[in-house]
Amino acid sequence: MKSIRITNRCPIRTTLELVGGKWKLLILFQLMEKPLRLSELKKQIPDISEKMLIQELKTLVESGLAIRRNFGEVPPRVEYSLTDTGRAVLPLIEEMRHFALFYEEKMVKKG
Amino acid sequence: MKSIRITNRCPIRTTLELVGGKWKLLILFQLMEKPLRLSELKKQIPDISEKMLIQELKTLVESGLAIRRNFGEVPPRVEYSLTDTGRAVLPLIEEMRHFALFYEEKMVKKG
DNA sequence: CAGGATCCTTTACGATACTG
DNA sequence: CAGTATCGTAAAGGATCCTG
Numbered sequence: 001m002k003s004i005r006i007t008n009r010c011p012i013r014t015t016l017e018l019v020g021g022k023w024k025l026l027i028l029f030q031l032m033e034k035p036l037r038l039s040e041l042k043k044q045i046p047d048i049s050e051k052m053l054i055q056e057l058k059t060l061v062e063s064g065l066a067i068r069r070n071f072g073e074v075p076p077r078v079e080y081s082l083t084d085t086g087r088a089v090l091p092l093i094e095e096m097r098h099f100a101l102f103y104e105e106k107m108v109k110k111g
Numbered sequence: 112m113k114s115i116r117i118t119n120r121c122p123i124r125t126t127l128e129l130v131g132g133k134w135k136l137l138i139l140f141q142l143m144e145k146p147l148r149l150s151e152l153k154k155q156i157p158d159i160s161e162k163m164l165i166q167e168l169k170t171l172v173e174s175g176l177a178i179r180r181n182f183g184e185v186p187p188r189v190e191y192s193l194t195d196t197g198r199a200v201l202p203l204i205e206e207m208r209h210f211a212l213f214y215e216e217k218m219v220k221k222g
Numbered sequence: 223c224a225g226g227a228t229c230c231t232t233t234a235c236g237a238t239a240c241t242g
Numbered sequence: 243c244a245g246t247a248t249c250g251t252a253a254a255g256g257a258t259c260c261t262g
Contacts, residue, residue: 011212016133025123029123037223050257054225085217096126103175149243150243150244161237165245
């Protein structure tokens, strides 16, 4: 545990850069089950703006967490899926859920 | 797993609100080992501004993750420690480290 | 349908000076 | 030493219009 040092490039910061922010984890989670088109993602995450969705998808692709597949059809059809590395964030998401539940239970008890 | 729905208050969002951002996880991690004074925290996280450190500590206290203890001495002595709930983020941090290492290994192989 | 371009607001973050 | 107050910048996020 003490092997984490807070330097310019520590594991916490690396992960924050990859999946930090308001949307990336939500997007990755949606793609866990199966590949989705842009319009499908929009429905699953209703309150994201189109701009942010496209922008975040682009960075996820660039950092190697997601894959963009263009079917080259008309009308356009594009599908987003996860790489192995993208799938590797699932345990992190599960841990976040676990923490959230723990937190809420604690806080309900204490008021 | 599919019990996570992307609504206004899903576990991912709850956790992001509690420990999201650039600094909170780094601060919490520093406090895992033992309570620290403000000046000690500043040394451990050299590139955080004083303003952010105090501000983030305040929100961590308000959300029940950290505790502020004022010794009432002169010169001032204040110590920050973790609540049980604050300690509960350790698995999350460990998972982040695990992911970062996995990511870096993958990316080194692929170039 | 997917997404580029533009403009705008809001929030996060930071530097510095000051106080008991 | 532990903060507060103020000011400024940078980044994140969002609304809208436009295009192949």
